[in-house]
Amino acid sequence: MKVVDFLKQKKEILAQNPFELKDWLSPTIRDYWIEFLNKAHNSQLVNWAREHQLISNDTSSTAHKTIELHPKAEAVLEQLSQQLGEEIHVGPWFDITQQTIDDFAHVTQDHQWIHTDPARAEEQSPFKTTIAHGFLTLSLLPVLTESVDSDNPRYPTAKMTVNYGLNQVRFPYPVKVGSRIRARTRLCKVNPIKRGLELVKEISVEIEGCRRPACVTESVVRLYF
Template sequence: MKVKVVDFIKRKREVLSHHPFEFKDWLSPSIRDYWIEFLNKANSSHFATWVKDHNLVSISNGEAVSEPAVIEMHPEATKVMDELTASLGEEIHVGEWLTVDQLRINNFANVTEDHQWIHTDPQKAAVESPFKTTIAHGFLTLSLLSVLTDSVDPASPKFPSAKMTVNYGLNQVRFPYPVKSGVNIRARTKIQSVTPIKRGLEIVQEITVEIEGCRRPACVAESVMRLYF
């Protein structure tokens, strides 16, 4: 079926902004006049026709106005979106504890060629590091997100109806506290948003990696993945 994304989002309780961003609001008065003049000229040009034909924006009263996109959604994508939207902001998964030992840290150092002593020299770290032991690379913790969120088990996929799951990237990531060698970590996941895309869904998750016995998290990341159906 064909779904207008704006209507779909409204139906799923996502609140739209009452003050949508307008590019012209960032401009100084003098530059804004040039911007409006450009849009007025574009409105009567082949450029405007091309833009409208591709459902990107329309131009009205000297301003660019976004038009609702129409996306044909796969029935399974609609089903997954319904399920995830119902749990927005809620914790949907808590993973198993995983030990980050020195061997794992050393192996990561060999792969990335990052042999800084705070990671790979336990004797020096015991004397000179404020943590009195070696610590894992921040990027090692980050690289473990897939296994910590149970996203890499082919026998038990998180979204079995999807033909393909793609790691689309990270919006932001922080490492509030180091992971000391030998400690256990696990991940907690919340769904922040679910958006229809061509042939699938884009899902933004907040993943918090906690350290056993520590009140501060090892990592907080906003992860973006895409499901294709």
């Protein structure tokens, strides 16, 4: 089915739910979609997209403004621009113990038996043992990517590093107790922002001896200078 036919078919639904199309799109595809619309010469298509709030009516967006960077930020931008698409870090192995899982369960109040009851897990779980919370794996990203070492910061010239958020997260395979995990990081994007840089990184958490990852996510980090 052609895209135009698809949009025509969905016209009434989109009119009632203007944000639905954006929900269907992954963050990466959404970026390409917005870029396409911004460059499109078909004014009818652009007006339709603006009417349904798929792009902004503000033509003076940050993306079209010249941002003056601090010299230190310019140096980091030049360095990182040469690493786009590359794997920039492989972290150390981290042991997932039952104590680590129990401590996380205590803090989050998530005591589901698949995480905290080894005897029941051995008897009833398809994994025959306890598994780590998905959010436990996610919460370990700072240490797995070695981004919290104050003695050896990854971006020493930046005054502050801020975890701005995650574009998407998936947990393809559970982490069994006793497993070792580590993170592999690939640099996807680096863009100038006011007073700094915004980095988008794809992080994959691998399980030792397992071909499927424990977690795959796109992390957004901001550096301020």
